[in-house]
Amino acid sequence: MSKHKSEIETANLAAVLDDRVAEVYGPGTEIDGLVRLSGGASRETWSFDALPPGRARRPLILKRDPLDEKAPGPLTEGEVQLGLDRWTEGRLMQLAGEVGVPVPDVPFFLHADDRTSAGFVMQRLEGEALGRRILREDEFAAARPKLAFQCGQAAARFHSIPRDRLPPLPYLPVAEALDYNRDVVDSFDQPHAGFEYAFHWLRERLELAGDRVGLVHGDYRNGNLLVDGTGLAGVLDWELGHLGNPLNDLGWICIRAWRYGYYDKSVGGFGEVSDLLDGYEAGGGERVSLDSLHFWEVFGCMRWGVICMTLAFTHLTGKERSVEKVSIGRRAAEGEYDLLQLVD
Amino acid sequence: MPTDRPNAVELVEAVREFLSDHVAPNVEGQLAFHTRVAINALAIVERTMAQGDEMDAAELGRLKDLLKQDGDLQALNGELARAIRAGEMDDRRETLLAHLRQTAEDKIALANPRYLTKRG
Structure with a gap:
């Protein structure tokens, strides 16, 4: 991806997230420190903080579909075919949290539009996954x-x-x-x-x-x-x-x-x-x-x-x-x- | 095959050593990871060149005994898979399993021999 294209994509995403955090955490809330984490081809993850005015910052992670998501392929893609959409994935985490499973909170979702693919946002917890x-x-x-x-x-x-x-x-x-x-x-x-x-x-x-x-x-x-x-x-x-x-x-x-x-x-x-x-x-x-x-x-x-x-x-x-x-x-x-x- | 030295084994070994001694120490992140993967792949090729023919011959011998037929490795492996699916091997489970276990162990001896020791 050219540097120019990736800058536009990041700016588009930042604008979407600025809008959404203001809706979720109240007017004046902005985002800070937006950075792409994984280079994985199948899903994108991004780290950022929401800054509600006068309150503590919220460390967050966005997981979204890749922007150039291809149509489902033939059988040889194997288990990829079983993959859920991001809204369903985020909803499962919310349900798991409600029955006492340790999971990151999922405070909001993103709709696919001309600036971003669909995704969900979760709390960025401390810990190790490797x-x-x-x-x-x-x-x-x-x-x-x-x-x-x-x-x-x-x-x-x-x-x-x-x-x-x-x-x-x-x-x-x-x-x-x-x-x-x-x-x-x-x-x-x-x-x-x-x-x-x-x-x-x-x-x-x-x-x-x-x-x-x-x-x-x-x-x-x-x-x-x-x-x-x-x-x-x-x-x-x-x-x-x-x-x-x-x-x-x-x-x-x-x-x-x-x-x-x-x-x-x-x-x-x-x-x-x-x-x-x-x-x-x-x-x-x-x-x-x-x-x-x-x-x-x-x-x-x-x-x-x-x-x-x-x-x-x-x-x-x-x-x-x-x-x-x-x-x-x-x-x-x-x-x-x-x-x-x-x-x- | 018409070649002078270096032979194919020596060339693969040289490429693996080059990646290991000169590339790996000078790259980081994803490229370092993929360099290690490439080094491992070449090591598999080297082990296959050293031990593969003997393993193939042993596997073919076992398949002929098990299936009571002649054929090459590909044909007999196809026939074995078909026969297992059809339930035709159920009366020979012990010899079948011994064959499958030996074959899988040989595959790992080529692909990742450390896996056969308790701690990998």
């Missing part, structure tokens, strides 16, 4: 032993949000989720015996998935958790939220991909399964059987492998040439290897 740092740094030493319990508790709370309170969401029960992943693999025209075994094994044991339907976060893992010195400070990145079996989230947080080398700690590299499940019960969830959790771990390993393959094929099909994306393709073998240790 999984590796959460596991390694001394400042989180006191937080780490509490995280598995807190993650279980938080999940039970958002899993229990009544369906009639939820906005319209994609519905992906386990059998359809299996078909979906199988179709993604088929679309690569690269027969894969390891993942095929996973589909077969999971399909034989569908009753272990459980039959409850509720809000699934969809990417509940170390890396999407904001952590401070005392523990879980916020659950982030709700854009893969959908209706399905909530236990999916508990299996996903346990897969080895999010342990960053701390393999003896099953939950995110920081905790134990027993703490996760105790926390789930303490948050109002059912007692989850180890067999069900095991089912969803196998599912999670498969899903991670398929995501890795999907990213590689984004490069291989020429959609987006990237040494990073094509290299992640080789990590599919990690999901395959892990699931093959878990099945019989």
